[in-house]
Amino acid sequence: MTDDGGKKVDVLMVGTGEYTTGYVGGKGADSDKGAGVVALTMFDLRRRGKVDRCGMCGVNGKKFPGIRDHMQRCIGDVYGGMDLTCETFPGDDAVDPRGYVEASSKFKAGDVAIIFTPDDTHFDIAMECVKHGMHVMVTKPIVQTLEHHLALAKAASEKGVLVGVEVHKRLDPFYADARDRARSSLGNFSYMYSYMSQPKHQLDTFKAWAGKSSDISYYLNSHHIDFSEWTLAGIARPVRVTGTSSTGVAKGRGIDAEDSITLTVQWENSSDKSLGCAVYTSSWVAPKSDVHSQQRFFYMGTKGEINVDQAHRGCTVAVDGATFASVNPLFMKYTPTNGMFSGQGSYGVRSFENFIDACRSINDGTTAPGDYDDGSLATVHTTLQGTAVLEAGRRSLDAGGRPMDILYEGEDGVEPVGIQPHEF
Numbered sequence: 001m002t003d004d005g006g007k008k009v010d011v012l013m014v015g016t017g018e019y020t021t022g023y024v025g026g027k028g029a030d031s032d033k034g035a036g037v038v039a040l041t042m043f044d045l046r047r048r049g050k051v052d053r054c055g056m057c058g059v060n061g062k063k064f065p066g067i068r069d070h071m072q073r074c075i076g077d078v079y080g081g082m083d084l085t086c087e088t089f090p091g092d093d094a095v096d097p098r099g100y101v102e103a104s105s106k107f108k109a110g111d112v113a114i115i116f117t118p119d120d121t122h123f124d125i126a127m128e129c130v131k132h133g134m135h136v137m138v139t140k141p142i143v144q145t146l147e148h149h150l151a152l153a154k155a156a157s158e159k160g161v162l163v164g165v166e167v168h169k170r171l172d173p174f175y176a177d178a179r180d181r182a183r184s185s186l187g188n189f190s191y192m193y194s195y196m197s198q199p200k201h202q203l204d205t206f207k208a209w210a211g212k213s214s215d216i217s218y219y220l221n222s223h224h225i226d227f228s229e230w231t232l233a234g235i236a237r238p239v240r241v242t243g244t245s246s247t248g249v250a251k252g253r254g255i256d257a258e259d260s261i262t263l264t265v266q267w268e269n270s271s272d273k274s275l276g277c278a279v280y281t282s283s284w285v286a287p288k289s290d291v292h293s294q295q296r297f298f299y300m301g302t303k304g305e306i307n308v309d310q311a312h313r314g315c316t317v318a319v320d321g322a323t324f325a326s327v328n329p330l331f332m333k334y335t336p337t338n339g340m341f342s343g344q345g346s347y348g349v350r351s352f353e354n355f356i357d358a359c360r361s362i363n364d365g366t367t368a369p370g371d372y373d374d375g376s377l378a379t380v381h382t383t384l385q386g387t388a389v390l391e392a393g394r395r396s397l398d399a400g401g402r403p404m405d406i407l408y409e410g411e412d413g414v415e416p417v418g419i420q421p422h423e424f
Contacts (some may be wrong), residue, residue, distance in 0.1 A: 006360040008052040011042050012107050012134070014100050014125055015116035016058035016067055019139065023063070023070045024205050035074040035334055038114055041352045043075060043082050044341050050356055057089040057103035059096065064088045079341040100125045109133025110363045112356060114166075120213035123148040126163065130155045135162040135359040137352070140222040141390055142383060144214065146416055149387040153380045162362055162369040163380040164355055167226045169310075170378060171347035171354075172330065178299065178306050179231045186301030188269040189236045189276035194224035194297035197286035203255055210284075211250065211257025217243070217393055220282035221263055222386065224297055226378065228278055229385045231299075232267065233375065236276060237414055238389050240266040240422060242403045243396035249285040259285040263393040270412065290316070290326040388416035395419065 015038075018024050022036035045051040058064070068084075076084050089103035090096040104113065113129035115122060115138045123143045129136045130152070142165045143149050156163040169175045182189075198220070203210055206219075228238075242265075245258035260283035267276040286294060295310040311326060318324050329335075333343035343349050358377060361367040373381050385406075392404035403422035408414065 006050075006364050008050060009135075009356060009359055009363065010053040010055075010107055010111040011051050011356075012055040012057060012103055012111065012113045012129070013038055013042065013116070014057045014103070014113060014129075015139075016056060016063060017116065018205060019116045020056070021067050021071060022074060023067045026066060035078070036071075037332060037348050038116060038352065039071060039086070040075055040341070041349050042114075043084060044079075044344070044349070045353060045356060046083060047081050047341075048344075050353070050360065053087070054085065055087040055089065055103060055106065057100050059099060061088065061090040061092045061094045061096070061099075064092050079336055080339045082341070101128055104129045104132050104134065107132060107134060110135070110359070112137070112359050114352070115139065116166075118209040118213055119144055119218050120209070123152060126152055127155060130159050130161055130163065133159055133161060135355075135362070137164050137166050137355050139166045140226060141165075141218050141387060142380060143387060144218060144394075145391050146384065146388045146419060149380070149384055153384070156369070156380050160369060162355075162359055162372060162377075164372070165226070165378040165380070165383050166351055166355075167223065167230075167378045168331070168347050168351035169223055169227060170230060171350050172310065173347075174308050174310060175227060178308050179227070181304075181306055182231050182299055182301055183235065185304060186299070186306070187303030188271060188274060188301060189232055189267050189278075190302050191276060191300040192224075192228065192278040192297060193281075194221075194227075194279070194295075195281045195283075196220040196223055196293060196295040197260075197283040198293050199288045200249065200285050201288070202284045203250055203253055203257075206284075207255060211255050215258060215261060215394065215397075216282045216284045217258075217261035217263060217280075218390055220284070220293075221261065221280040221393070222390060223295070224280050225263075225265075225386045225389050226383065227297070228265075228267070229383065229389075230375065230378070233382070234270065234414070236267040236269045237408065238265050238385055238406055239268045240403050240405050241389055241392035241396055242401060243393040244401055245397055246283075258397070259283060261393070261397065263389065263396075265389055288323070290324055291328075384415050388419060392419045395421075 020038040022034045090099040113134045113136045246260045249259045250257040262281040265278045291311040332348040407418040
């Protein structure tokens with residue numbers, strides 16, 4: 001869709017790595033996102049009349065000349081009509097871990113901040129942007145602790161801004177259909193197993209934070225945990241989490257991190273207090289294969305089951321000089337049509353466009369931030385359970401696998417208020 005007549009928004013992109021620009025370690029990312037996602041989408045939204053001014057903020061300004069060259073090569077030289085004009089923070093000769101403070105001060109209330117940075121920085125950056133009255137979209141996990149999540153939700157309400165999580169799988173037609181089937185015809189929740197992986201070289205991509213400030217569960221398990229929270233809203237709530245892990249490969253590379261993490265989560269069905277069990281496994285030590293990321297799940301309700309293999313959509317590509325690949329143009333369609341970017345229908349793009357459309361509608365007075373707590377967007381107010389599960393999983397791992405209980409107010413509460421070690 002192109003401009004619908006609403007006022008354009010200015011956008012500050014915070015984070016300059018793989019998902020924003022496709023630029024990692026001085027070159028294009030060795031993944032399925034070599035042209036990036038966020039910047040490409042914002043430039044296309046500007047071409048289509050929904051976005052105006054674009055800014056980008058990182059830590060090391062010395063990277064920006066290389067990033068500009070990369071974006072010109074992968075976006076400007078590939079797609080017609082793309083204006084890559086973008087203010088950058090800090091300056092090209094500066095290094096500033098708090099560059100987002102200056103950058104956000106250059107934007108006004110009603111503008112949009114899109115944050116794709118290491119997990120432990122999300123809270124401080126989001127709070128700074130909310131302070132300026134900006135709408136904020138944060139990559140998953142939105143924050144790492146329930147305490148921070150509650151504080152961010154409170155700040156968003158006080159400033160009257162929309163704060164959301166970028167969880168694009170909600171827009172994957174396979175996942176969306178599975179969710180609707182589960183809610184409409186599969187009965188109470190009984191069992192779920194999910195697996196998501198990335199190849200070993202991602203340890204190098206994320207070496208700045210891997211095992212130091214976050215882990216593979218926060219990075220990948222967050223996808224399917226969000227799917228569960230979205231699917232089971234009003235049906236079941238997570239009540240207990242146990243974390244286990246495998247080790248060896250990362251530590252062999254000098255990275256003090258788990259290779260894979262499995263979270264076993266007990267869910268309590270609201271209708272009769274019966275229990276279901278979900279097992280979420282993520283890994284970043286997989287071999288290179290036909291896909292960048294293996295990702296699949298099995299869901300069983302009391303009245304039926306469903307399997308989804310998100311990595312294999314029945315489309316394979318073989319090209320001289322490149323490895324055989326199973327591709328997923330439903331996520332991002334990078335191949336141009338008649339010289340123009342034509343990935344607007346991809347759910348990787350729609351995830352951002354839907355948020356931009358919501359912000360424009362709020363700015364115009366047509367809607368209010370609370371209108372999007374109905375499940376149409378993953379807002380800060382409707383994703384507390386996911387944060388509680390992820391934090392409880394990390395705490396369980398740190399406690400040698402001791403289960404952690406998620407606490408609620410009352411028998412039927414659905415918003416977590418705390419986490420405590422399980423007493424046997």
